[in-house]
Structures are given as C-alpha cells and as structure tokens.
Amino acid sequence: MRARDLLADFSTIQLDSPVIDAARMLAEQGLPGLIVVDDDGSPFTILPGTQVLRLAVPGYCQDDPALARVVDEAHADTFLNALDGRTVREALPRQQHELPVTDPDATVLELAALMARTRSPLVAILGDGRRLIGAVTLRALLDRVLAG
Template identity: 30%
Template sequence: MHAGDLAQPCTTLPWDCDALEAARTLAFGTDPHLVLVAADGTPRRVLHGTEFIRLVLPEFVVAQPGLTALYGLDGPHRLKETLAGRRIGPCLAAPASRPLVVAPSATLTQVMLALVGSGSQLVVVVSRERDTAEVVGVITARDLLAHVLSPPGGQGEPALERSTPKNP
C-alpha cells in the first residue's frame, strides 16, 4: 500500500483566499484542518482552528496570560472584525514551517518515518506534474495507526490478542 491509497480527501483553499471565508470553512466544514495552497497547487500551510482563535486574543494577553481576567473578550465580534476584508496569508502568525509533503507513491513506512522525524500529526499527499501540484489528500497519524492495527481485509475492529506470560 502507498500514501495515495490511504490519503483522505481534505479541503484546500488558495493562500490568498478571504480570511473570513477560510474561518467559516474550517468552522462549519467536516475537516479539522485546511490545506492552504499556492497558485501552482503546492501546499504552503496546514491551518488548524487554534490559529483563528489566536487572532481573537490581543498580543499583550498572549504575552501576559495573567491579564486574561482583566480583559473583557468579545471573541466573535473581534474575530470577524480582524478577518473582514483580509487575505488569510497575512493574518497568520509568523511563518510556520512548510507542511510535510509526500508523493502518492511513498510507502507507508516512508510516511511513518516522515511523521516521526517531523513531530507532525499529518502529511499532505501531493501529486506533481511539471509546474503544478495537486493535493491528493492527507494522512494523519491516527489514520496510519488505524490502518496498521486493522485486521487483514479491513473488516471490523482488530481483535486484540492477549499475551500470556510463559513460566520457565
């Protein structure tokens, strides 16, 4: 089996899309993350809900968490105000590292090594052709574990075997 076989579809949005649209897509969509892509389809960032939540908090509250009790927070209003009329790229915090990317032909062992080596929870599976890229989907660490632990044939939950200590 290869990465392309295990990849789950995911929502992608252009890097320069409307920030409020991206927040709404994440909030009301089915995916817990969005893959933001460059004009050529190359993944630039995997976006999680916490990045939008951070936009609600003023920098001084993030720097001094003890001030949270003194700060009245109108989160929904502040988030909409912060995002309205802006592009998602400039709204994001300091540059994050590029998403972990593998080819559809990568073996599952290669995907595992990539995850372990990066500390990431997911890889983006990307098909490349000449000057363009297409996101095939994502594989999360959870997806990999479920695949590895599922019984042959993939039917039902795996039967866990109990090992019985042998007395010498």
C-alpha cells in the same frame, strides 16, 4: 500500509482568501487544518487551525493568559471579529517551515515522522506532476495504526 491507503479528499484555500472563510471551513468540516494553495493550485503551506486562532486572539492575551480572564464574556465571545478583512496570507507564520508533502507511496512511519517533524496535523499528498491528490490527517493515521 501506504499514504494512498489513508488518502482522503481535502479542502484547500488560497493565499488571498479571507481568513474568516478558513475559520468557517475548519469549523464546518471539523478539519485540523487546511492546505493553502498558490495561484497554480500547488500546495504552498499547511494552515493549522491554531494559527487562525493566533491571528484572532489579541497578542496581550497570548502573552499573559491572566489578561484573557479579565475580558468580559460578551467581548470574549466576539474575538473572531478580529479576522474581518484579513487574508490567509496574514495568518501564516512569518518564517516558513518544511512543507509537509509526500507521495502516495510513503509508509505510515514516513507520514508520522513528517507530521512530527513539521508539527502538522496533516500531510498533503502529491501525485504525478506534483499535483495535489488529497491529504492524510493525523486522525486517519492514528485510527488506522491503532486498529492494528
């Protein structure tokens, strides 16, 4: 089985898009992450949903989870408001890691190794001319492999 057999159309977002739009896309489409593209439409990085949360959750709550418990429920329910006016670029980790991209001929083991190595829940698949043709998600990979 190859990447082309697991390939699905996948939502992308631009670097300077509002990060709240990324959060909405993740929620509405049930995605594990988004492919962030540059101005040319080429994959720039993968934005996992957890990284969007990292930008929204106050640092003091990340550093000391006990502090998150003392925030009253009304304020806790509005933590995503911290994303207002911020861009996808701001949600990205400061240090860029290996970009999880491959071609349609990659095997499922190659895809799994790439996901594991990059800690990414999806891999962007590039066709001729390094054009984005879709993605393979962790769920699609596991569903297919476990079905045997």
